Amino acid sequence: MLKNILGEKKMKKIIFVTLLIVVLLAGSAAMAADKINVQFWHAMGGWRIELLQEMANDFMALNPDIEIEVQYTGSYGDTINKLNVAVQSNIAPHVVQGYDIATQMLIDGEVGVVMQDLIDADPTFDIGAFMPQVLDYYRVNGKLYCMPFNSSNAIMFYNKTLFEKAGLDPNKPPKTYEELLEIAEKLTTKDDKGNVAQAAVCWSLNCWFFEQFMAAQNAPLVDNDNGRTGRPTKAIFNSDAGLKVFTFWNDLTKNGYMVNTKLEDWTGARNLFISQKVAMLITSTSDVALMVKSAQENNFELGSAFIPAPADAEAGGVVIGGGSLWLIDGHPKNETDAAWKFVKYMAESPQQIKWHTGTGYFPVTKNAIEDLLAQGYYSESPHNLTAILQLLLSTQNYNTNGAIIGAFAEMRSIVASNVEKMLSGSLTPAEALAAAEKAATEAIRNYEGL
Amino acid sequence: MRKWTPYLLLIPTFIIIVLFIYVPAEYSIMASMQRILPFGRGTSYIGLTNFLKLFSNAEYLYSVRFTILYVTVTVGIAIIFSFLIALLLVKKIPGVKLFRTLIFVPYAISPAIAGALWTFLLNPIVGHVSYFFQVLFGVQVEWLTSKPYAFYAVVFASVWKTLPFNMIFYIASIQDVPEEIIESATIEGASPLNRTWKIIFPMVSPITFYLVIMNIVTMMFSSFAIIDVMTKGGPGQYTTNMIYRLYLDAFYFQKPGIASAQSVILIAIMIVVTSIYFKFGERRVHYQ
Helix, strand or coil: CHHHHHHHHHHHHHHHHHHHHHHHHHHHHHHHHCCEEEEEEECCCCCHHHHHHHHHHHHHHHCCCEEEEEEECCCHHHHHHHHHHHHHCCCCCCEEEEEHHHHHHHHHCCCECCHHHHHHHCCCCCHHHECHHHHHHHEECCEECCEEEEEECEEEEEEHHHHHHCCCCCCCCCCEHHHHHHHHHHHCEECCCCCEEEEEEEEEECHHHHHHHHHHCCCCCEHHHHHCCCCCCCECCCCHHHHHHHHHHHHHHHCCCEEEEEECCHHHHHHHHHCCCEEEEEEEHHHHHHHHHHHHHCCCCEEEECCCECCCCCCCCCCCEEEEEEEECCCCHHHHHHHHHHHHHHHCHHHHHHHHHHHCCECCEHHHHHHHHHCCHHHHCHHHHHHHHHHHCCCCCCCCCCCCCCCHHHHHHHHHHHHHHHHCCCCCHHHHHHHHHHHHHHHHHHHHCC | CHHHHHHHHHHHHHHHHHHHHHHHHHHHHHHCCEEECHHHCCEEECCCHHHHHHHCCHHHHHHHHHHHHHHHHHHHHHHHHHHHHHHHHCCCCCCHHHHHHHHHHHHHCCHHHHHHHHHHHCCCCCCHHHHHHHHHHCCCCCCCCCCCHHHHHHHHHHHHHHHHHHHHHHHHHHHHCCHHHHHHHHHCCCCHHHHHHHHHHHHCHHHHHHHHHHHHHHHHHCHHHHHHHHCCCCCCCCCCCHHHHHHHHHHHCCCHHHHHHHHHHHHHHHHHHHHHHHHHHHHHCCCC
């Protein structure tokens, strides 16, 4: 028995030594090449994994001394979770893509190198080249903590072919809730048993749309100017504007004009529109490329429009969503420098154009938009024009710059679940809105330690 | 020297258990009594505040109630159905091996895939199940987004997923029931119903007991993937059970303290369930 174990031990020893040699060799090979290794974690699934890898490869071709290790780390939420663990075990990557609603939490966690400090110290970097809308969104306390990278907002797509079939003008998409409700009846078809065969509109069940609809009415979500002039202490979306959104959502659903998906089921909503089961879809502008392709494949004519608002609402705009790049602190200076170089590269116009045309996230720099315009891109891709114009025509103030909330993820979940309770009929719109605001305030107070 | 050998052989298992079970459990217990800032930037000891918060939190209490309902219903249905199907699958009919194989398939599928599959089948507009419901009963059911259908859908998928596991055990144990007992019962004039419920079912009761315990554990913990993929705890947290609530607090809302308190509660429940099993299960296993 003992002999056997010894034999096993010997085997293990041999394996261990072999491994050690391999590791050492690999290590020395890397040393010989003298490359600085930069790890980059991102949350862009599907075909975008390859696109980002390609962009990193281009960067490495220009900077042979830097090795970018691109890793897809799951959804935005998963990526933040992994970062959370990595930071606490001191194995954090250099660059991480964080999503919009994690901004405050990442700032509070003090995990990042403040991007503004690097920008200020680097004369080659021109912050003026960035779109002001993007900067307004990402600046907190007047500082950029992260590098804007993939930005998007909400857009409405509609099926012109179905509009024509319903006897509607395909060049007149609804602009207001009232107009949308009016045409919704014509776009909804039911079978003889009263079941919906085709619905008018759909968007995935998601608090993000509530946020966008609020901004479109120039209404805030939380106090202290949406958390932009001081830390938020309570939610204030139980307002006239909030009630209008909830009522609109409820009315559409109760009349069978709208199909609701399960929580955050973007794909489900897209598929309903692509399969022509709904005539209008409100989704993210990052879907533009996908929608254009899908409309062609399914033989219908695609239209795009701004997201609707109530007729009597104040002029507002869309809030930027998407992600940005964070430089994580605690690495040797030469590595951080290399990471900064990479982040800078990713925000430059040519890369932004490549990213934009490959995905639909809009470019974050003015030059990129100018270049695209000169190339005739916007006349060939009118839906991208809709997306960018909607952003450019948005009123710029605290309400449209988006809220900064530490407990944002929790607030989103609270709003969405109260919307679900409303849609299932257990709460009226007013009750659901009040319950959501109360719970959101509690979440904010808990986060802030109030 | 010889008496040390067993301990030596236990070391690898022990190391793994300590590293992956005891250390994290201890960490959870510590964290359950702390308030932890984002990214572990700071911690402060707050005693039992997290537990008190949980027990005064209506949402958490709802998730406890829902878990009890969900576990009772799924385990009950899974046990009864698997026993009945196993009875059929021990019959010597042509093609029984094929049936067995086909019926075992769900067990080989990961819970997440199972969830995705049912999500698709139950889609109110393009799903196949919904289509049949429309054709047969003329109703359009929003399976995953309305009450109480979301509950039925989750229960259905969970049972579908666990049935094969139970059936494997039932088939084996039903085949172990001595032929002579059944034969003599038949000669004495026991009806098939009596033979099933008064002889076979009691004879396999140790397996039933084992399966009930195993199913409770599965439904409490592995139900996570099915719920996450199918309903995300919705509509309006209607299908949020304890493990999903824990996931939300730990990984979605980044509240490690509160989440650790929840995991400590789950550990306590598991200790109770397994000690019941060890106390009664071991005793009744040797029934012959």
